[in-house]
Amino acid sequence: KAGVTQTPRYLIKTRGQQVTLSCSPISGHRSVSWYQQTPGQGLQFLFEYFSETQRNKGNFPGRFSGRQFSNSRSEMNVSTLELGDSALYLCASSPDHHTGELFFGEGSRLTVL
C-alpha cells in the first residue's frame, strides 16, 4: 500500500506570494490533517478534513486555508506569504475522523524569502 504523498517536497517563495501544497492520503483513509513545524513553535495543528468537510482548525490566521476532494486528496493554501511562514508542512492521514493511528507524509519544506 502506498504511503502518504506530499508534493512538492521543497519550494522557495517570496513574501507576498501564495503557495498550494498537496497531500494524497493512504488509499481508503478519509481523514487528512495538516501541521506546521518550525524550530521556534514546534509542531502545531493547522486543520483536519474528513469527507470533504473541515472538522477543526488550529490557531492560524485566515491566510491559511485548505480543502479536501472527493477522492480524499487534500490541498492547503497559504496566501500573502510572510517570512514566518517558512516551515515544514506535514500532512497525516487516518482511516477515521479523530480516531485511529496517524500516518505522516515526508512533508513540504517551504522557505519564504
Next chain:
Amino acid sequence: KNEVEQSPQNLTAQEGEFITINCSYSVGISALHWLQQHPGGGIVSLFMLSSGKKKHGRLIATINIQEKHSSLHITASHPRDSAVYICAVRRGNKLVFGAGTILRVKS
C-alpha cells in the same frame, strides 16, 4: 504552562541502555500518540494509547489516565534509535504536541 510537557528535552545514552521518556498533560484527552522524527523530517507514529500499555519490539508505551502521564521506554537502545520523540494528545478534534525529546544513542 504548556498543555503537554515532555522530559527530558535532551537525552544521550550509550548503546544498550534502557531509556525512558516522559510525557505529562494537563487536560482530559481521548488518546495519546508517541511519534518518532528522524533528521530530514519524516514522522512515524509509534503508538496510539488510550489506556494501559502497548509493546512493539523494543519499544513500550504506558499511560496512566488518572495521573495524566505517559512514558515511552526503549530497551537495549541502539544508535538507529537516535531521533526526536514527540508526545501528542488528542483533545476533542485537535492534536496538541509536546516540544519533543532529542535522543542520541552513542555506540
